[in-house]
Amino acid sequence: MADTAPNRKKNIRAENEALILQAAEKVFAEAGYGGATMQLIADVAGLPKANLHYYFPTKDALYRRVVETIFQVWLDAANVFENSDGPAEGIGAYIDAKMEISRRHPAGSKVWASEVMHRAPVIQEWLESTLNVWTDGRIALIESWIAEGRMDPVDPRHLLYMIWATTQHYADFGHQIETLNNGAPLDDAQWEVAKTNVRRIILKGIGVSPG
Amino acid sequence: MADTAPNRKKNIRAENEALILQAAEKVFAEAGYGGATMQLIADVAGLPKANLHYYFPTKDALYRRVVETIFQVWLDAANVFENSDGPAEGIGAYIDAKMEISRRHPAGSKVWASEVMHRAPVIQEWLESTLNVWTDGRIALIESWIAEGRMDPVDPRHLLYMIWATTQHYADFGHQIETLNNGAPLDDAQWEVAKTNVRRIILKGIGVSPG
DNA sequence: GTTGATCCTGACCATATGGTCAGGAATTCC
DNA sequence: GGAATTCCTGACCATATGGTCAGGATCAAC
CATH class of the missing domain: 1.10.357.10 (Tetracycline Repressor, domain 2)
Incomplete structure (x- = not known):
C-alpha cells in the first residue's frame, strides 16, 4: 500500500491500458473478434465501457x-x-x-x-x-x-x-x-x-x- | 440437364439444406460464430436470408x-x-x-x-x-x-x-x-x-x- | 383445374452493439 | 488556491443483426 498511492495519476494511463489489454486478450481469445463485445471486455477489466473508448478509440484499435x-x-x-x-x-x-x-x-x-x-x-x-x-x-x-x-x-x-x-x-x-x-x-x-x-x-x- | 429437372420439389429440401450447410461452414470457418451473419451465409448460398430461417430456425441450430x-x-x-x-x-x-x-x-x-x-x-x-x-x-x-x-x-x-x-x-x-x-x-x-x-x-x- | 402441401421472401421488429459526448471529478503544477 | 490537464462516465444515438410473418409462388396428385 506504500507503492500504489504515490504513482496515482502518474502512470495511470499505462496501468489502465495494460488492464484493458489483458482483459481484451482474454475476451478476444474466448469469443473471437466478432463474438467479443466492448461491454464484456469492460466488465472483465472492471471499468465502464466508455472508459475503454477513452483509451482505445475503436474495437479494432484495441x-x-x-x-x-x-x-x-x-x-x-x-x-x-x-x-x-x-x-x-x-x-x-x-x-x-x-x-x-x-x-x-x-x-x-x-x-x-x-x-x-x-x-x-x-x-x-x-x-x-x-x-x-x-x-x-x-x-x-x-x-x-x-x-x-x-x-x-x-x-x-x-x-x-x-x-x-x-x-x-x-x-x-x-x-x-x-x-x-x-x-x-x-x-x-x-x-x-x-x-x-x-x-x-x-x-x-x-x-x-x-x- | 436431364436429371436436375425431374427431382424438382422432390428432394428440394435436401438440396437446399446442403447448399446452406456448405455456405454456413465456409462463413463460420472464416468469421467465427460471432463474426458470421445470417445475411452473409445467405449471400454465399445465393438465397434470401428469410429462406435460411425456413430451413434452420436459428443461427445456433444452423x-x-x-x-x-x-x-x-x-x-x-x-x-x-x-x-x-x-x-x-x-x-x-x-x-x-x-x-x-x-x-x-x-x-x-x-x-x-x-x-x-x-x-x-x-x-x-x-x-x-x-x-x-x-x-x-x-x-x-x-x-x-x-x-x-x-x-x-x-x-x-x-x-x-x-x-x-x-x-x-x-x-x-x-x-x-x-x-x-x-x-x-x-x-x-x-x-x-x-x-x-x-x-x-x-x-x-x-x-x-x-x- | 382444384386442392393441399411445401416452399419462398420482402417488409418489418426488437434488441444488442460500437461509438459519441457533455459535463464532472482528480490530480498536477505554479 | 486556482488554472490546466488528464481522467472518468452516464446517457444517448445510429446501425446491424437475429428473427418473424403474412401473403404469395410452385408443385404433386387427382
Whole structure:
C-alpha cells in the first residue's frame, strides 16, 4: 500500500491500458473478434465501457494492440533459435520456449490462431515480411545443419510447421486437452511429460540425439 | 440437364439444406460464430436470408448442424486406426487420412478449432463421451504396441495430440502456410512433401520404420 | 383445374452493439 | 488556491443483426 498511492495519476494511463489489454486478450481469445463485445471486455477489466473508448478509440484499435503484443512474445521465443550451437540445442530449446508460451500465454496463442484462421486481417503484412524472413533464415540454418550431417535431410519448412503446430496445440486446444484430462488443467508433472514427449519425438524424428 | 429437372420439389429440401450447410461452414470457418451473419451465409448460398430461417430456425441450430457434419468426417478418419496391423500401418494411415481431411475439408477443421477454442459450447458433451472413449481405446492399442516392442515407449496421449496438431495445422493455419508459400496454396507435389515429412518424422520419432 | 402441401421472401421488429459526448471529478503544477 | 490537464462516465444515438410473418409462388396428385 506504500507503492500504489504515490504513482496515482502518474502512470495511470499505462496501468489502465495494460488492464484493458489483458482483459481484451482474454475476451478476444474466448469469443473471437466478432463474438467479443466492448461491454464484456469492460466488465472483465472492471471499468465502464466508455472508459475503454477513452483509451482505445475503436474495437479494432484495441484488437490491433492486443495482436501486436503477441508478436513480441512470439519474436522473443523465436530468438532462442538464433544463438544455438546445433540442432539438439537450437530446436530443443525452441520447442521448450514455445511450450512455455503455450502454458503461460494461452490466450495470446488463441488470438493468433483466430487471426490467422480469419485470413489475418491485421497481421497479413507482418506475415509477409517479418515471419517470411524469419522462416527463410531458420530454413537456411537447418539446411546447413543437414549439409553438415548433424540431422536427417527433412524438409525444414515442414519441420517448423510441425513445431509450431504441436506446441501451439497445447494452448489453442487447451480446452480439449483439459476435457480429456478429466476436466483438469495439466499439472506441473503433466506439462513436463508433454514437453519431454514433444521434444523427444521430434528430435529423434529428425535424427538428432537430445543434447 | 436431364436429371436436375425431374427431382424438382422432390428432394428440394435436401438440396437446399446442403447448399446452406456448405455456405454456413465456409462463413463460420472464416468469421467465427460471432463474426458470421445470417445475411452473409445467405449471400454465399445465393438465397434470401428469410429462406435460411425456413430451413434452420436459428443461427445456433444452423451452427450445430454444421458442427455435427464435421464429427462425422472426423470419425470416419478415426476408424482407419481400427483395422490396422501395427504402428507403421495404423499410425501412418491415420496421418495420411487426417492430412487428406485438412486438404479437402479445411473449413470444417477451422470450425472445429474455433469451437474448441471457444470452450466447445456445442460439442462439449461429445468431447467428454465419444472422443474420450475413442482416445482411451487408441491409447490402449498404442500401449499394446509398445508392450510388444513394436515402437518406442512414448506417451500415447501426447503422440495423438501431436498427430492431431500437425495434421490439422495444415487446415487451420492454411492461410499462414499459403502466405509463406508466396501466396499460393500448396500444389499436389507440395502436399505430397508435407505428408511424407509428417509421416516420416513422427514414425521415426516413435521408433517405427515406415512400412 | 382444384386442392393441399411445401416452399419462398420482402417488409418489418426488437434488441444488442460500437461509438459519441457533455459535463464532472482528480490530480498536477505554479 | 486556482488554472490546466488528464481522467472518468452516464446517457444517448445510429446501425446491424437475429428473427418473424403474412401473403404469395410452385408443385404433386387427382
